[in-house]
Amino acid sequence: MKNMIRLKVLFIFLAFYSAAYAQKNLIPQPQQMLLAPEKLDLSNGVWIKNTDQSLRAEYKLLDHLFASWNINKVKNSSKKRITTVSLHILPSLAGKEEVYNLLINANEIRITAKSAKGIFYGIQTLRQFDIENKKIQLASIHDEPAFSWRAFLIDVGRNYQPLEMIKEQIDIMSKYKLNVLHFHFTEDIAWRLESEKYPGLTDAAVMTRWKGKYYSKQDFKELIKYCQERHITFLPEIDMPGHSAAFMRFFGVDMQSDSGMVYIKELLTEFRTNFPELDLIHIGGDEVKITNKNFMPEITRHVEQLGFKKTFGWDPGSNLEPQTIRQMWMGGPKLIEKKGDKVYIESKHLYINHMDPLETVTTLFHRKIGEIDKEHKNLIGATLCSWPDRAVAKPEDMFLHSAIYPAILTFAERIWRGGGRPGWVSNIVPANDPDYADFVAFESRLLAHNTQYFENMPFPYTSQLGLKWELIGPFANEGDVHRSFQVEQNPYDVSIKVDQIVEGGTVILKHWFGNIIHSAIQNPEPNTTWYARTKIWSDKSGEQPFWIDFNNLSRSYLTDSPELDTWDYKGSQAYLNGKRINPPTWQQPGQKGESEVPLIDEGYAYRKPTMLYLKKGWNEVLLKLPVAAFRGRTWDNPAKWMFTFILLENEKIKN
Numbered sequence: 001m002k003n004m005i006r007l008k009v010l011f012i013f014l015a016f017y018s019a020a021y022a023q024k025n026l027i028p029q030p031q032q033m034l035l036a037p038e039k040l041d042l043s044n045g046v047w048i049k050n051t052d053q054s055l056r057a058e059y060k061l062l063d064h065l066f067a068s069w070n071i072n073k074v075k076n077s078s079k080k081r082i083t084t085v086s087l088h089i090l091p092s093l094a095g096k097e098e099v100y101n102l103l104i105n106a107n108e109i110r111i112t113a114k115s116a117k118g119i120f121y122g123i124q125t126l127r128q129f130d131i132e133n134k135k136i137q138l139a140s141i142h143d144e145p146a147f148s149w150r151a152f153l154i155d156v157g158r159n160y161q162p163l164e165m166i167k168e169q170i171d172i173m174s175k176y177k178l179n180v181l182h183f184h185f186t187e188d189i190a191w192r193l194e195s196e197k198y199p200g201l202t203d204a205a206v207m208t209r210w211k212g213k214y215y216s217k218q219d220f221k222e223l224i225k226y227c228q229e230r231h232i233t234f235l236p237e238i239d240m241p242g243h244s245a246a247f248m249r250f251f252g253v254d255m256q257s258d259s260g261m262v263y264i265k266e267l268l269t270e271f272r273t274n275f276p277e278l279d280l281i282h283i284g285g286d287e288v289k290i291t292n293k294n295f296m297p298e299i300t301r302h303v304e305q306l307g308f309k310k311t312f313g314w315d316p317g318s319n320l321e322p323q324t325i326r327q328m329w330m331g332g333p334k335l336i337e338k339k340g341d342k343v344y345i346e347s348k349h350l351y352i353n354h355m356d357p358l359e360t361v362t363t364l365f366h367r368k369i370g371e372i373d374k375e376h377k378n379l380i381g382a383t384l385c386s387w388p389d390r391a392v393a394k395p396e397d398m399f400l401h402s403a404i405y406p407a408i409l410t411f412a413e414r415i416w417r418g419g420g421r422p423g424w425v426s427n428i429v430p431a432n433d434p435d436y437a438d439f440v441a442f443e444s445r446l447l448a449h450n451t452q453y454f455e456n457m458p459f460p461y462t463s464q465l466g467l468k469w470e471l472i473g474p475f476a477n478e479g480d481v482h483r484s485f486q487v488e489q490n491p492y493d494v495s496i497k498v499d500q501i502v503e504g505g506t507v508i509l510k511h512w513f514g515n516i517i518h519s520a521i522q523n524p525e526p527n528t529t530w531y532a533r534t535k536i537w538s539d540k541s542g543e544q545p546f547w548i549d550f551n552n553l554s555r556s557y558l559t560d561s562p563e564l565d566t567w568d569y570k571g572s573q574a575y576l577n578g579k580r581i582n583p584p585t586w587q588q589p590g591q592k593g594e595s596e597v598p599l600i601d602e603g604y605a606y607r608k609p610t611m612l613y614l615k616k617g618w619n620e621v622l623l624k625l626p627v628a629a630f631r632g633r634t635w636d637n638p639a640k641w642m643f644t645f646i647l648l649e650n651e652k653i654k655n
Contacts, residue, residue, distance in 0.1 A: 206250045241254075405459050
């Protein structure tokens, strides 16, 4: 009874001070958090009270954490002012399997959870607390995820990734409470898992990219174990019957044929024999013409007979069985009704490769998963996908072509907390919008994590806040994107009408997905020219680094590289203090979009910043943004009407 009274008093005390003394930098932010201004002094050491042998891994994690804080670990708490640290599994705790409570009071640090997963996540939250002079803030946290399925997809079928690179991503996933690694390792390009029965399947001659690069059975076991130790489910995907050209090159038959089905069943049986610890398997089913309607039902029966408890497949796709969990990947926002037995996972507009790096954070932060605030029985969560379809010169390039780590952190925030905005947005919402303050707070936390946890790691993001653009237009250019208008002569003439004001380093005027995604211009028209203007203050004169772009090249579509002395194929121009800003000297100018030609310098996040001379005081920026037809040269070379222009001010940018 005394403990209950003391806890109630602490909760009242913490509630009074929570607004003024918030722990600002947790990602994902807990569902409920109360904090006090006082701190617990750990300078005399901590006694980790190890009472549960089932939590050996979690106690070891605690040892590492306190060692990283330079806090001594003592053998008992007999001495005065020694803090007790304890972990407790309480199966009766209300909430999801991953629910946990974290309490930091004047005497102890205690994590209570329904399962070892919850204990693990409580430690991840504790890891992010600020430690100053070996003191930690008093806190009471009650937390659980809004969605139980929080996944990240890595595509190694198209572009091979070394084992250590994959492990680094798994580490980041675990620290931010993602719990499923979707591992896509078979593709048209290559089958990247060794087969003892058919060793030639991974021969270099059968692969069209990263030839001869594949994973051994031991590699797979190592990854599975690495995930298990971090409470991450390993979901392998053997994509079928589509995306199977590598299979066809080796066996010489279509996977849907009678003989093809024999081979794929043998491979699935071998896979199950080699990895009996796996319960789930993704069987693909997307982007293929079904010539054998019995293929998917037969494959589903086969893997279920092998002992896999659940199958997953793409939707839209082939004729999946009712019990197969559907991963949605195409189409606009759709509300999954709470009825029937079908279960869904959301991946629509969760493809990082379709997003500009700065846009990635904006759109993922505001994303409402499946158009619901939290999971229900028919929609259990979402998978963030990284699809580097285009060849890369080296695996590290994928992390700068797409904002993988900023994306993981932002997605982790949204999928854990739930909520978000209906529909899909691409730009920062207006300052008078109720969600604006939340984005401001999140960006601050994101940048703090970049500084604290991502040293020497690729993290292509910089603060976008405070950069306001006045949009002026539209002007009819009659298809002539080089046509000039009066605003270019005197951009800051007081008689010029401003249509609207937008904020951000990247502004999407019209996304290549059209009206599905809310962009800056409400009713964009072809054959028009817009202008964007702003002023940038500089405390001193001199050169400063900028990110500048007008067409983020997707890693899926075959976008052409710009010609020399152009920014893009739309006629975009940039001016600083009345002078034209010259585009970069492209390394492969005019290169037609080609899957096997790696991008080199076509995107701001993976080339050196553009150095511009700023005068002391205000500097005027004018961007010319013409467009003709809203289509590219071909369907896979689309026009994305947008611009990026931002000063890299006091930020740690790795490129």
